[in-house]
Amino acid sequence: MDLTFTPFYALFRRELLRFMKVLVQTVVTPIVSSALYLMIFGVSLGRNIVLKDQLPYLAFLIPGLVMMSCLNNSFQNTTSSIINMKFTGDLEDLKVAPINTLQIILAMGLAALMRGLLVGGITFLVGEGAYLIMYGAPLAIANPLALLGFLFLGSLVFANFGISVGFWAKTFDQMSAVSGFVLLPLIYLGGVFFSVENLPPFWKSISLFNPLLYMINGVRYGILGHSDVEPLTALAVTTVAFFITLALALQALQKGSFQRW
Amino acid sequence: MARPLEIDNVVKNYGATQALAGVSLSLEPGEVFGLLGPNGAGKTSLISIIVTLEKLTAGRVKVFGHEVHSRQAKLNMGWVGQEVITTGFFSVEELMGFHSGYYGVKNPKARVEELLNDLGLWEHRHKKVKQLSGGMKRRLMIAKALVHEPKLLLLDEPTAGVDVELRTKLWDFVEKLRRQGISVLLTTHYLEEAERLCDRVAIIHKGLIRATGGTRGLIEQWSRKKISIKLKEKLEGLTHPDLVKGSVDGLEWSFLTKMSKPLGELLQELQIPQQALSDIKMEEGKLEDVFLSLTRGEA
Numbered sequence: 001m002d003l004t005f006t007p008f009y010a011l012f013r014r015e016l017l018r019f020m021k022v023l024v025q026t027v028v029t030p031i032v033s034s035a036l037y038l039m040i041f042g043v044s045l046g047r048n049i050v051l052k053d054q055l056p057y058l059a060f061l062i063p064g065l066v067m068m069s070c071l072n073n074s075f076q077n078t079t080s081s082i083i084n085m086k087f088t089g090d091l092e093d094l095k096v097a098p099i100n101t102l103q104i105i106l107a108m109g110l111a112a113l114m115r116g117l118l119v120g121g122i123t124f125l126v127g128e129g130a131y132l133i134m135y136g137a138p139l140a141i142a143n144p145l146a147l148l149g150f151l152f153l154g155s156l157v158f159a160n161f162g163i164s165v166g167f168w169a170k171t172f173d174q175m176s177a178v179s180g181f182v183l184l185p186l187i188y189l190g191g192v193f194f195s196v197e198n199l200p201p202f203w204k205s206i207s208l209f210n211p212l213l214y215m216i217n218g219v220r221y222g223i224l225g226h227s228d229v230e231p232l233t234a235l236a237v238t239t240v241a242f243f244i245t246l247a248l249a250l251q252a253l254q255k256g257s258f259q260r261w
Numbered sequence: 262m263a264r265p266l267e268i269d270n271v272v273k274n275y276g277a278t279q280a281l282a283g284v285s286l287s288l289e290p291g292e293v294f295g296l297l298g299p300n301g302a303g304k305t306s307l308i309s310i311i312v313t314l315e316k317l318t319a320g321r322v323k324v325f326g327h328e329v330h331s332r333q334a335k336l337n338m339g340w341v342g343q344e345v346i347t348t349g350f351f352s353v354e355e356l357m358g359f360h361s362g363y364y365g366v367k368n369p370k371a372r373v374e375e376l377l378n379d380l381g382l383w384e385h386r387h388k389k390v391k392q393l394s395g396g397m398k399r400r401l402m403i404a405k406a407l408v409h410e411p412k413l414l415l416l417d418e419p420t421a422g423v424d425v426e427l428r429t430k431l432w433d434f435v436e437k438l439r440r441q442g443i444s445v446l447l448t449t450h451y452l453e454e455a456e457r458l459c460d461r462v463a464i465i466h467k468g469l470i471r472a473t474g475g476t477r478g479l480i481e482q483w484s485r486k487k488i489s490i491k492l493k494e495k496l497e498g499l500t501h502p503d504l505v506k507g508s509v510d511g512l513e514w515s516f517l518t519k520m521s522k523p524l525g526e527l528l529q530e531l532q533i534p535q536q537a538l539s540d541i542k543m544e545e546g547k548l549e550d551v552f553l554s555l556t557r558g559e560a
Contacts, residue, residue: 088348
């Protein structure tokens with residue numbers, strides 16, 4: 001009997017299998033929507049936009065879309081799994097078993113990271129395909145370590161946030177409200193499609209309070225080698241966001257209800 | 262050795278509503294203990310507190326001497342909830358694997374095979390849970406609860422809504438667990454189930470334990486037996502405190518007496534010689550009578 005690794009691994013495997021069993025819904029659909037964004041904004045509308053560093057708009061868009069898919073899917077994985085477990089009663093099993101809150105967060109977080117990386121990675125490959133067709137060569141990755149670092153950290157931030165929301169939400173409506181009224185605006189205003197440098201000074205100052213700006217630009221730094229914010233600042237903000245969301249997830253598990261809906 | 266379960270003065274309030282008003286009981290090793298009570302009596306609240314799904318307002322619960330939130334307590338108990346499992350994604354085998362893992366069981370294959378065989382689920386192991394019948398789902402819940410070989414099993418209405426055949430099989434399975442030395446706390450609405458399975462029962466009503474004891478003892482203490490006598494010759498003006506009914510022709514008389522009162526004593530009090538009797542019928546008290554006398558009129 002081992003109460004350290006085995007309970008964690010059982011839940012991690014469960015979470016991984018869960019999204020693999022509904023691959024069309026969890027992986028294929030997000031990839032299709034990312035591909036559509038690439039085609040419409042990157043290839044079609046952005047064809048004539050050239051950024052100040054002479055890079056085509058598609059090169060600017062790809063990192064943003066990669067991070068957007070990664071974060072969205074990490075969040076979706078934990079929230080939908082918890083909400084689902086509230087319906088089936090599986091969450092009660094976790095409460096009754098000798099698995100602790102940190103093991104639950106780690107297992108759910110890492111499974112969400114896997115889904116985030118998978119969808120983000122495929123989005124990147126689709127983007128690379130489009131870039132290759134448009135410009136005759138693939139987009140080179142300037143700083144792979146930074147890219148992976150921001151993808152990992154950002155994904156875990158959203159996985160943790162998803163755990164908190166999943167536990168906090170009492171209805172599907174509440175979960176959708178967080179997704180639609182908080183997450184979506186933060187992602188879209190976080191510099192996925194445009195550079196904050198182009199915003200009027202007032203809106204630029206407002207944008208600097210959006211933690212997603214730093215995560216998205218961290219990935220942009222990883223791929224392009226430069227971004228709208230300093231990479232170290234981006235790393236610091238993302239790390240702080242990780243610890244804050246970890247604390248929120250821990251609190252949600254300790255105070256929240258595991259009982260069936 | 263610490264008792265499998267010790268519940269000491271547990272109070273549970275949901276806002277202004279009090280579900281448990283100071284419940285105390287304990288289980289002896291290897292006994293099957295029944296918690297009986299009408300809907301809303303507090304049975305599920307009590308079980309939910311034991312398995313840490315609910316927090317108690319006051320009091321203390323220990324499992325084999327350990328606080329319920331401790332890993333030792335959790336490893337020692339298995340729980341079968343009242344609601345039927347509905348997990349849609351996974352097969353029986355996968356679910357058993359995850360559940361074993363939550364309890365730290367590293368190589369669960371042999372144990373899972375044994376349990377699924379015992380509960381008639383082995384041939385359904387590749388089926389998704391949603392493909393199982395209601396009865397199979399109930400059996401799967403029991404298999405899940407036993408995968409880590411707990412010494413205390415908590416069954417919250419295990420036979421609610423199952424057919425007669427399955428109910429009998431589940432009773433046999435509980436008997437088997439008893440022989441293996443596993444202590445069982447079960448809640449039930451079926452008094453026949455409690456009479457057949459339980460060494461002791463507690464009757465809970467409005468958040469309080471109204472009576473605890475062996476089923477036989479409770480029946481003797483709280484119920485009455487019905488004695489009907491038929492006489493060869495008509496008798497008039499018969500009076501007795503236990504008399505409940507007499508026929509118009511004066512030949513048949515019915516009495517409700519204490520379970521412990523012998524027939525001979527009653528006849529002596531009535532001053533009726535045995536030769537005057539043409540027939541006697543006796544109906545023993547049932548747990549149902551105990552249940553009703555303790556809960557009637559207050560629900």
